Amino acid sequence: MAPSVALSLPGLRLGGRAVLGAARFDFAGGQTTALLGPSGVGKSTLLRLVAGLMPLPQGARLEASDGGRLAGRIAWMGQQDLLLPWLDLLGNVTLGARLRGRRPDRERARALIASVGLDGREAARPSELSGGMRQRAALARTLMEDRPFVLMDEPFSAIDAPTRHRLQSLAAGLLRGRTVLLVTHDPLEALRLAHRILVLRPAPGGAWPEDHPLPHGVPPRAAHEPALMASQAALLERLAEAA
Numbered sequence: 001m002a003p004s005v006a007l008s009l010p011g012l013r014l015g016g017r018a019v020l021g022a023a024r025f026d027f028a029g030g031q032t033t034a035l036l037g038p039s040g041v042g043k044s045t046l047l048r049l050v051a052g053l054m055p056l057p058q059g060a061r062l063e064a065s066d067g068g069r070l071a072g073r074i075a076w077m078g079q080q081d082l083l084l085p086w087l088d089l090l091g092n093v094t095l096g097a098r099l100r101g102r103r104p105d106r107e108r109a110r111a112l113i114a115s116v117g118l119d120g121r122e123a124a125r126p127s128e129l130s131g132g133m134r135q136r137a138a139l140a141r142t143l144m145e146d147r148p149f150v151l152m153d154e155p156f157s158a159i160d161a162p163t164r165h166r167l168q169s170l171a172a173g174l175l176r177g178r179t180v181l182l183v184t185h186d187p188l189e190a191l192r193l194a195h196r197i198l199v200l201r202p203a204p205g206g207a208w209p210e211d212h213p214l215p216h217g218v219p220p221r222a223a224h225e226p227a228l229m230a231s232q233a234a235l236l237e238r239l240a241e242a243a
């Protein structure tokens with residue numbers, strides 16, 4: 001089971017504006033925490049702070065429960081697939097190892113490619129794959145990194161609804177046991193995939209997190225469950241109100 005992550009923030013100002021308020025964020029080990037909130041509230045900023053892509057403000061603390069550093073143990077998946085157009089699928093999935101000067105584990109890469117339903121397409125270039133296939137390739141590349149912490153910034157938002165649904169089910173299985181932060185605008189995605197939902201609510205002193213209750217069951221929850229549909233409506237209303 002992956003360690004948990006805690007981020008204590010004394011607040012964060014950007015461009016002269018209070019973006020995030022003073023808060024402590026606890027992301028449980030081996031679980032998926034979904035972050036939702038209105039556009040511009042600071043979701044990606046929070047993710048970037050955890051990823052080390054922007055400096056922590058003075059007085060902030062970012063810790064993993066095993067006492068180790070997070071740097072080097074994080075896999076990132078964003079809205080864009082960021083596949084390199086001149087590499088084939090296998091080359092893209094094994095890129096991380098080769099950039100680090102290591103010999104990639106091709107067997108594992110092939111198994112992951114198969115697990116995202118792309119077996120037989122190992123030699124295809126990104127331009128020969130559909131948008132949904134490219135996101136599946138990006139998911140395989142993210143998992144190839146085999147990191148305990150996975151940060152996902154709207155990973156499936158550019159994909160049609162049925163493909164997104166399939167990818168969510170796939171991701172829930174493949175991400176099991178990792179500590180995942182998932183930024184999404186999609187209440188259904190959060191309710192299907194998360195063990196915990198945090199809604200970032202804007203406030204004059206900076207946004208602060210609120211827990212949103214989840215229906216019973218483990219991810220991936222079935223979309224047709226009445227309890228999930230009721231939660232979806234409640235979450236949508238809460239997000240509309242927060243905006």
Ligand SMILES: Nc1ncnc2c1ncn2[C@@H]1O[C@H](COP(=O)(O)OP(=O)(O)OP(=O)(O)O)[C@@H](O)[C@H]1O
Binds near residue numbers: 019038040043044045
């Ligand atoms: N480097 C920066 N300098 C100044 N302001 C910034 C910087 N980065 C982000 N911001 C501001 O911080 C706020 C939060 O941005 P962020 O991208 O985290 O929001 P978000 O909740 O992820 O939005 P969206 O849902 O639209 O992606 C925005 O008002 C943005 O303009």
